[in-house]
Amino acid sequence: MDDYLDMTMDEVLPLRDVVFNTLRKAILTGELKPGERLMEIHLANRLGVSRTPIREAIRKLELEGLVIMIPRRGAEVAQITEKSLKDVLEVRRALDALCVELACDRITPEEEEQLRRACDEFARATETRDATVIARADVAFHDIIVQATGNRRLIQLINNLSEQMYRYRFEYIKDENRHDSLIEEHRIIYESIVGRDKERAAATARLHIDNQERSIIRQIRLEQEQAAGRKRQ
Amino acid sequence: MDDYLDMTMDEVLPLRDVVFNTLRKAILTGELKPGERLMEIHLANRLGVSRTPIREAIRKLELEGLVIMIPRRGAEVAQITEKSLKDVLEVRRALDALCVELACDRITPEEEEQLRRACDEFARATETRDATVIARADVAFHDIIVQATGNRRLIQLINNLSEQMYRYRFEYIKDENRHDSLIEEHRIIYESIVGRDKERAAATARLHIDNQERSIIRQIRLEQEQAAGRKRQ
DNA sequence: AAATTGTACTTTGTATACAAATGATTGTAC
DNA sequence: GTACAATCATTTGTATACAAAGTACAATTT
Numbered sequence: 441m442d443d444y445l446d447m448t449m450d451e452v453l454p455l456r457d458v459v460f461n462t463l464r465k466a467i468l469t470g471e472l473k474p475g476e477r478l479m480e481i482h483l484a485n486r487l488g489v490s491r492t493p494i495r496e497a498i499r500k501l502e503l504e505g506l507v508i509m510i511p512r513r514g515a516e517v518a519q520i521t522e523k524s525l526k527d528v529l530e531v532r533r534a535l536d537a538l539c540v541e542l543a544c545d546r547i548t549p550e551e552e553e554q555l556r557r558a559c560d561e562f563a564r565a566t567e568t569r570d571a572t573v574i575a576r577a578d579v580a581f582h583d584i585i586v587q588a589t590g591n592r593r594l595i596q597l598i599n600n601l602s603e604q605m606y607r608y609r610f611e612y613i614k615d616e617n618r619h620d621s622l623i624e625e626h627r628i629i630y631e632s633i634v635g636r637d638k639e640r641a642a643a644t645a646r647l648h649i650d651n652q653e654r655s656i657i658r659q660i661r662l663e664q665e666q667a668a669g670r671k672r673q
Numbered sequence: 674m675d676d677y678l679d680m681t682m683d684e685v686l687p688l689r690d691v692v693f694n695t696l697r698k699a700i701l702t703g704e705l706k707p708g709e710r711l712m713e714i715h716l717a718n719r720l721g722v723s724r725t726p727i728r729e730a731i732r733k734l735e736l737e738g739l740v741i742m743i744p745r746r747g748a749e750v751a752q753i754t755e756k757s758l759k760d761v762l763e764v765r766r767a768l769d770a771l772c773v774e775l776a777c778d779r780i781t782p783e784e785e786e787q788l789r790r791a792c793d794e795f796a797r798a799t800e801t802r803d804a805t806v807i808a809r810a811d812v813a814f815h816d817i818i819v820q821a822t823g824n825r826r827l828i829q830l831i832n833n834l835s836e837q838m839y840r841y842r843f844e845y846i847k848d849e850n851r852h853d854s855l856i857e858e859h860r861i862i863y864e865s866i867v868g869r870d871k872e873r874a875a876a877t878a879r880l881h882i883d884n885q886e887r888s889i890i891r892q893i894r895l896e897q898e899q900a901a902g903r904k905r906q
Numbered sequence: 907a908a909a910t911t912g913t914a915c916t917t918t919g920t921a922t923a924c925a926a927a928t929g930a931t932t933g934t935a936c
Numbered sequence: 937g938t939a940c941a942a943t944c945a946t947t948t949g950t951a952t953a954c955a956a957a958g959t960a961c962a963a964t965t966t
Contacts, residue, residue, distance in 0.1 A: 530827065531827050534768060593738075672799070723922070744948095
């Protein structure tokens with residue numbers, strides 16, 4: 441069911457942005473698989489536009505690192521390797537720590553209240569056992585912290601880096617054994633920020649990433665084994 | 674040098690990349706001023722290409738944050754404000770610290786040797802009092818550290834963030850009063866990395882950025898005053 | 907049978923054409 | 937003189953055309 445051509449977004453956006461969002465989503469959700477070629481005419485026909493907006497969208501995907509360009513051959517979906525994900529997580533560990541530290545300094549009373557609610561909300565979401573609901577609550581929690589830093593560039597970078605792991609976060613969230621410690625970690629981060637304890641907030645944020653890393657790496661190795669298995673057949 | 678098949682690089686790059694590099698450099702050096710409109714036909718005529726490569730280059734500049742798009746009006750060079758530079762430096766402080774910490778773990782003996790030489794080279798460069806020479810030596814020193822992390826994503830991010838300050842680094846480098854402390858900071862960073870003292874290396878890297886920040890902010894305020902003065906006339 | 911050349915086909919790179927929207931200017935009414 | 941409307945020029949957004957490079961595969965040669 442190749443429905444990555446659903447372009448039913450805002451009609452006012454330039455086509456290139458619609459295409460960009462569509463392709464990005466398709467890549468991040470795995471509908472377009474690593475190594476798959478992005479052929480312009482093919483995509484143009486499928487999406488019902490001309491090559492121009494396709495090309496402009498690909499230029500942006502290229503800079504985001506989601507596709508790689510091969511000269512005179514076109515674009516293909518970038519391979520996600522264990523190394524590349526470790527690299528992303530290494531950077532995120534530092535930036536997430538920075539986020540909570542800055543949040544300690546700059547969070548407003550309203551945002552504190554929002555964060556408290558998001559924390560409760562997350563705990564309640566785990567009870568639904570619905571991965572989509574839980575993932576949304578998790579994003580909401582972290583978003584408040586990131587926004588509280590008031591640093592536009594940091595917000596943009598974190599969003600971009602998070603995207604790279606979109607596919608794997610879902611698997612991580614589904615692991616019910618981890619739910620309790622996730623809730624606990626969120627609680628500690630919330631308390632540390634409200635208590636202006638940068639040291640503890642940063643340490644917990646790093647721990648949070650470390651746990652994700654373990655889970656994601658396991659997931660990747662699994663996928664690679666499966667891929668190798670398919671090849672052997 | 675056996676360069677009998679050097680195709681002067683520019684010939685082999687797609688025009689969009691030539692245009693991208695050209696425009697980026699023009700923006701970073703201030704040749705294209707903040708707020709200035711980037712009109713496609715105009716640029717196309719100036720650079721002797723058609724609109725297509727211009728547009729694709731602009732899409733990449735857009736994602737890099739160097740230009741902003743106004744719907745149905747086109748691109749203009751992004752304003753650099755004191756706030757936006759502070760944001761960039763805040764992130765760099767964290768990432769530069771991460772760099773030296775990772776370098777402590779991963780630097781090879783060859784890179785240590787390179788770093789030692791780059792350190793001496795920088796000290797010698799300051800004696801020339803030629804800002805271009807000093808800037809190049811400074812870049813070389815930091816590049817070795819960044820490369821030593823072995824983290825592709827981190828390398829890419831640091832390069833991008835450094836670019837934003839291209840214009841101001843020059844002014845910073847020119848201040849001869851700061852040369853001695855720059856040399857000293859480089860020496861401490863070198864020694865800490867070789868001695869595997871992450872704590873000290875990171876602290877010095879942060880200090881290094883703090884000093885740059887002060888200098889750059891002063892520079893920006895100066896420019897803004899000048900701009901305001903021109904307006905008043 | 908292996909290697910190489912030649913050819914047809916595919917795909918990208920670039921230019922140009924046309925449509926839609928915006929902004930400026932001119933003209934008219936008050 | 938000012939306000940408003942119509943028109944025109946400019947500029948972007950999108951589509952298409954054409955050239956050049958790359959790829960695959962068959963035919964020919966060794």
